[in-house]
Amino acid sequence: MRKKGLLFLLLPLLAFTTVHKFYVSVTNIGYSEKDNALQITSRLFIDDMEQVLQERYDIKGNLATEEESELARDYLEKYLRAKFVVEVNGEVRDFTFLAKKYDNDVMVCYLEVPDVELSQTKSIQVQNEILTDLFDEQQNVVHFKINGNKKSFVLIKENNKGMLNL
Numbered sequence: 001m002r003k004k005g006l007l008f009l010l011l012p013l014l015a016f017t018t019v020h021k022f023y024v025s026v027t028n029i030g031y032s033e034k035d036n037a038l039q040i041t042s043r044l045f046i047d048d049m050e051q052v053l054q055e056r057y058d059i060k061g062n063l064a065t066e067e068e069s070e071l072a073r074d075y076l077e078k079y080l081r082a083k084f085v086v087e088v089n090g091e092v093r094d095f096t097f098l099a100k101k102y103d104n105d106v107m108v109c110y111l112e113v114p115d116v117e118l119s120q121t122k123s124i125q126v127q128n129e130i131l132t133d134l135f136d137e138q139q140n141v142v143h144f145k146i147n148g149n150k151k152s153f154v155l156i157k158e159n160n161k162g163m164l165n166l
Contacts, residue, residue, distance in 0.1 A: 023045075027042040
């Protein structure tokens with residue numbers, strides 16, 4: 001009988017709790033010997049990126065719909081360039097925004113840093129501030145897998161850089 005009483009006391013509390021959204025992105029960084037390039041794939045939640053476009057650029061992106069804004073890709077690329085930085089041997093390197101696609105509720109962005117000679121590369125550093133300006137709880141997971149070296153980082157607002165030494 002005591003257990004039922006406890007359940008009746010806790011039930012109203014449980015009824016008013018909501019599922020807290022998890023704010024996370026996952027970025028994989030590899031190297032293509034054929035292309036002499038770092039190849040980067042970032043997976044981001046569509047609704048979070050929709051909110052970025054709205055709040056930062058006042059653009060209703062309508063991402064992953066028939067009505068997707070033509071400006072959405074341009075502003076998405078602009079945002080990624082401002083929030084995602086790659087350094088090779090301490091030098092900031094520009095990336096090419098190759099494409100994006102949608103996979104259920106996730107946007108997958110494909111980036112490439114061309115002309116990277118792996119034999120002359122000592123370190124690769126990534127600064128990932130994607131969505132940390134909107135969500136304090138945002139975590140950006142970065143996985144390096146280059147030349148047999150594997151390293152992963154969980155980057156947050158206060159600690160937004162990860163480095164792979166080769």
